[in-house]
Amino acid sequence: MIQSVERAIHILEAIAHAGGAAHLNEIAGITELRSTTAHNILKTLQSLGYVRRRGGDTRYHLGDRIQNLARVAGDDDRLRRDLRALLEAMAEESGETVFLAVPSGDEVYFLDAIESRETLKAGSQSGERLPMAGSAIGLLFLAHIPRIRQRMLETHADRISLNLELEIEAIAQRGYALDQENWLPGLSCVAVPYAEAGEVRAGFGLAGPSFRLPLGRLEMLAGLMGDILDDRVPI
Template sequence: MIQSVTRALEVLDTIAHAGGAASLGEIAARTGLKTTTAHNILRTLQDTGYIRRRPGDMRYHLGDRILNLARVVGDDDALRRRLRPVLEEMAARTFETVFLAVPSGDEVYFLDAIESPRTLRASSQRGERLPMAGSAIGLLFLAFLPALRRRMFEVHAHRIGPGIEAEIEVIAARGLALDRENWLPGLSCVAVPWRDDGEIRAGFGLAGPSSRLTATRLGETAQIMRELAAVAGDTA
């Protein structure tokens, strides 16, 4: 066995068995590692997105990258069932096509969708995958998942067009993603994050014709979506 890999896995296992968060002292004591060794391993895991720190919290938490892996091998149906009522309410209140998506590796995976009853509408993308940098909800994930963003810029830089970094910064500051015909002519979209225990695990999106989804209407629908998302989790 490779000792460094074994130690890193022991650290992750310790954090998981501590409920998803543990201090440096706890990790060193439970793994039998020296504090300096444990700290070096934790720093590497943090840099690669497998663990993270939260403001004002000295503990180390499981990061978005490992939570994403857990979701991929877990039960997507459970998440779909949990958030389906929220999606239905969004559809009922906006009359536009709405969808639920999650990060899946380096792509966006559309878990669920409800099409608008209107004749002129965006189509459902349920079951489809898109490049992370190719949609409003993908940019939303890049804005709020630092490890994913670093990987995209390091490994897939050739897929990322000019101006994406600036757009991601705007999304992070605004707390949601807006797309006025950037992805497809005549189509406008809005995407808001959904957090579970402080971690962004999914996103809700809405899409429709730009002739109907004016800038004012996009703002109104974004507020509706943020309020409804709060019903199912912490979206602060």
């Protein structure tokens, strides 16, 4: 048995048994580790996204990645199943390729997609992963999920420029994200958040050739997608 792995697992279990958050001395006591040893392991887990700290809170919380592991085991299937009708409605109303995505650590994971019937279209990305910073759907998560944004700022500061920070703030203010040929030449995209109990859980995106999706149409489609979400039957 590899001791460092065993200790890391015990620390994660200790935080979970404490209700999802615990102080360093509490973790060290439960795991019977020296505080310095527990602290060093926690720093590694934090850098990897398996634990996190919150402003004004000295406790260690279970991070996005450990929660994503649990989500992948069941919640992804539920979201894919429950939100398929909304995806179909967006595809029918827009005529463009639409997709459903969720945050997964520092990446975006595409759960589902429906391709446009047009000859020139954006391809389906279902099952693919992309870096969080860059794409419209990734910027949407950075804008609407503060803990992901904070971790990116702490661990990937080289990826977050001032212009990117300003764009993230603009997305948070207007409620949707736009991409006009930033990710790929000739491709434009708009993305809107999907929330449950006040927490953003996923995002819907729409993509297509830029000549069919000028700024005005992207903004109109953002409103259309928002209306479809507002009219959904609660799940």
